[in-house]
Amino acid sequence: MGLPSPRQYWDRAASEKTVRWRARLPASDSILIVSAVEISDVNKSFGDVIAVDHLSLTVPEGSVYGFIGPNGSGKSTTMRMIANIFYPDSGTIQVFGQTRSGTRSAEIGYLPEERGVYRKMKVRALLEFYGKLRGGRDVTAQVNSWLERLGLKNRADDKVETLSKGMSQKVQFIATIIPEPKLLILDEPFTGLDPVSADSIRGAVIEMRKRGCTVILSTHDMGVAESLCDSIFMIFRGKKVLDGSLASIQASYGSDTIRVEIEGGSSALNDLPGIERINDLGQVQELRMTQGCDPQQVLRTLAARARMAAFAVVQPSLHDIFVRIAGPQPEEASIE
Amino acid sequence: MNRILLVARRDYLQTILSKAYLIGLVIVPILIGGSFLVTSIAMRGNxxxxxxxxxxxxxxxxxxxxxxxxxxxxxxxxxxxxxxxxxxxxxxxxxxxxxxxxxxxxxxxxxxxxxxxxxxxxxxxxxxxxxxxxxxxxxxxxxxxxxxxxxxxxxxxxxxxxxxxxxxxxVGLDARAPDILRDVPVVSMNLVTKDPATGNIVRAEKKNPVQAVVPVFLTILLLMVVLFGAAPHLGAVAEDKMQRVFEMLLCSASSFELMMGKVLASVGTSLTSSIFYVIGGLAVLAGMAVFGLAPLNLLPWFFVYLIADVVMLSAWSVALGSACSTPQDAQSLAFLLVVPVMIPMLLLNPVMQQPNGALATAMSFVPPFTPMIMLLRQAMPGGVPWWEPWLGLAGMTVFAAAVVWAAARIFRIGILSQGKAPKIAELAEWVVRG
Known part of the structure; x- marks a missing residue:
């Protein structure tokens, strides 16, 4: 019997509702798995709308945890509950082993989805204010350091309202990470950013993680989730529908996808036997096979119809998995 | 407490260093002085x-x-x-x-x-x-x-x-006779008083027209600085909410700390304005050689009432602002903010006519009206019994504390609520539910 994967350790930790536990490993090796966030059977409603429905989740310390889900699925509400902005109607949320109802500390940095800063304030004054408010100490040195690293040093004395969206987002990001929280909650930090600004923030997130910071971020960009996150949690209609590493999530769906590059367009894919869904990405097409479909048979059929530049049997992408869960179901689609 | 002071300091500096505040601070006395000047010129024209x-x-x-x-x-x-x-x-x-x-x-x-x-x-x-x-x-x-x-x-x-x-x-009388139609000068006097220290009776003095202006000036000044200090929160808080500023701040400070920081900033702004105007008023009296008419004994009461009134009104203003999601919402709720200070203004004349009458006395003990009406009564010749201001202040303090408590409950829900502005009944529900 092999060693349990980190994911299995985390799942066990969640099921036993323990924050810390030590796994016994063979010989002298031992690892310490520590939960940064422990959500147990949490519910949250707004009037008649159930935003979060019996949610349990464990976020390991030092990981980057991606929250995905359609708009209005409960991502932001969950993040706000972790940040102690909303209180759950029932269930418990522990952050670093403590139930945090009503308490504030410098341990959590929270970046709401867009905006969140005083637009009339000057950049440096704003960052120092946010830093002092959270940390209770002078943060001038950290402010200068981050301004330089994110290329904002020459705009330090400008008002926030004069900055571009990307720059404002960077300022907001700096305000969040000062003074070096242990848990960073970022609600769609890359939305609307150009690639250069996005790379700046991505680099900063990675650096924060290297320093031991736990990062929870929500995103609609599946590429970001796949490349940046250790684990991915998907919430749909308030319920948890995915939770684990990308590999484990993909493995649970099996290799039911064929990725092809057809020369001369995708018309050759029409009415292909054994294929239940075609996702045309332009240059590449993803074909989802029905259960029991033989990919070799698909290859032969396709080869008879058109020339192919590439053919591979792969696991579904996160994008595809997302669409499978959150896309319109056959009966819904027919209604629409 | 540290966080309250930090929020207060930011809001205070943001306000008093703004062009709008500095211009308003100077332009109000200019407008008042200008209106007197225009009236004077118009009368000369007539x-x-x-x-x-x-x-x-x-x-x-x-x-x-x-x-x-x-x-x-x-x-x-x-x-x-x-x-x-x-x-x-x-x-x-x-x-x-x-x-x-x-x-x-x-x-x-x-x-x-x-x-x-x-x-x-x-x-x-x-x-x-x-x-x-x-x-x-x-x-x-x-x-x-x-x-x-x-x-x-x-x-x-x-x-x-x-x-x-x-x-x-x-009827045979000569109207040109020296005294028959001559007016008799009637002189208005203050009341005769008794010096409590010596027991000597102090002779009454002639009333000075400026004497009638001073109580009105004090009352209007109180109204003005209270409104200038508290009212801006209505729009500013609504704007901060729209910008999602509170979501970030709530991670660092509780909603009560945020609200009290804003209330404290209002107190600071109002004190700054009032000190500026009081010094200006005293300078004007000195310039008119009637500095003796300055109600120096009332200035401590003026500032105490000011603080109580600003705390009450700014907490209410912050709460209303938090319930708004758009500037239009803020405008529609503005009347709820103005009413507590406009009612005393409507009562100025009857209170001045009979400062110790039943209406004036009763209204001066209604907490939202106490600062202005009690101050006006105190400033009138003859004043009020010594215990009345203390009783009024006690009532006002309790009421202000209750308003702060209710405002904190509205603010806590309001800053995270979305959608259309709540109705008054919903605000009441927020207070009860918390």
Missing amino acids: AKNQRVAIIDHTGVAASAVIQAAEEASRRPLVNAPNGLRVTPHFVFEEVKPEADETAQLLALSGRVRRGELYLIIDISADALHPSSDPAKELVHFYSNSSGVDQSGFSLPAAVNDGLRRVRLSQ
Whole structure:
């Protein structure tokens, strides 16, 4: 019997509702798995709308945890509950082993989805204010350091309202990470950013993680989730529908996808036997096979119809998995 | 506490360093002073000769009326040593009554419209024998001006004076006798008091017109600085909410700390403004050589009431602002903020007429009105019993604490709520539910 994967350790930790536990490993090796966030059977409603429905989740310390889900699925509400902005109607949320109802500390940095800063304030004054408010100490040195690293040093004395969206987002990001929280909650930090600004923030997130910071971020960009996150949690209609590493999530769906590059367009894919869904990405097409479909048979059929530049049997992408869960179901689609 | 002070410091500096605040601070006294100046200039303009036509249906009263009016116009006004004239000088033109009275009045009205005449005085034939029926109209003034004008203050007395002279001569008395129609000067005095320390009776002093202005100035100043300190929160909090600022701040500070920081900033802003204006007011009194009229003993009460009022009103303003999602929402809820300070303003006149009457006394113990009405009563000659301000302050303090508590509960929900602004009933529900 092999060693349990980190994911299995985390799942066990969640099921036993323990924050810390030590796994016994063979010989002298031992690892310490520590939960940064422990959500147990949490519910949250707004009037008649159930935003979060019996949610349990464990976020390991030092990981980057991606929250995905359609708009209005409960991502932001969950993040706000972790940040102690909303209180759950029932269930418990522990952050670093403590139930945090009503308490504030410098341990959590929270970046709401867009905006969140005083637009009339000057950049440096704003960052120092946010830093002092959270940390209770002078943060001038950290402010200068981050301004330089994110290329904002020459705009330090400008008002926030004069900055571009990307720059404002960077300022907001700096305000969040000062003074070096242990848990960073970022609600769609890359939305609307150009690639250069996005790379700046991505680099900063990675650096924060290297320093031991736990990062929870929500995103609609599946590429970001796949490349940046250790684990991915998907919430749909308030319920948890995915939770684990990308590999484990993909493995649970099996290799039911064929990725092809057809020369001369995708018309050759029409009415292909054994294929239940075609996702045309332009240059590449993803074909989802029905259960029991033989990919070799698909290859032969396709080869008879058109020339192919590439053919591979792969696991579904996160994008595809997302669409499978959150896309319109056959009966819904027919209604629409 | 540290976080409250940090939020307060940020909001305070943001406010007092803004151009809008600095301009407002200076422009308000300029506007008030300017309005006095414009009034003064306008009154001087009215001091030029004004032509008045008299239609005398008695046939004997016109000359007496003209004589009385001219004598009245020669009297020194308000003891002005330099003889500054602030009322018009009337030049009279006697017009013989015509058979068609309506046509004559129409013709004269045309002259008034063309600016050739200022006023038409129409004296009926029965004016020398007035009945006891006050509804019977015997003299009419026709003019193009509003109901309240210069002629309304001085000419009615002159017309009556003239008619009285005619009547006296008709019964054989000489109206030109030295004392028969001379006015007796009436001097307004303050009350006689007793020095509590020595027991000596202190003689009353003459009332000074400035003395009547000081209580009103103090009350209006209180209203002004309280509104200027508290009202901006309504829009500012709504804007911060729209910008999602509170979501970030709530990670660092509780909603109560955020609200109290804003309330404290309001107190600081109002104190700054009021100190500026109080010093300015004292300087004006000193410049007018009536510094003794400065109510220095009331200044501590002024500042205590100011703080209590600003705490109450700014907490309420922050709570209302948090319930808004758009600037339009804030505008629609503004009346809820203005009402507590406008009601005392409507009561200024009755309170000044009878500062210790039942209405004034009762209203000065209604907490939202206490600061302004109690201060006004204290500033009036004679003042109020010593315990009344303390009792009023106690009530105000308890009420302000209750408002802060309720506002905190509204604020906590309001800053994270979305959608249309809540109705008053929903706000009440937030207070109850918390």
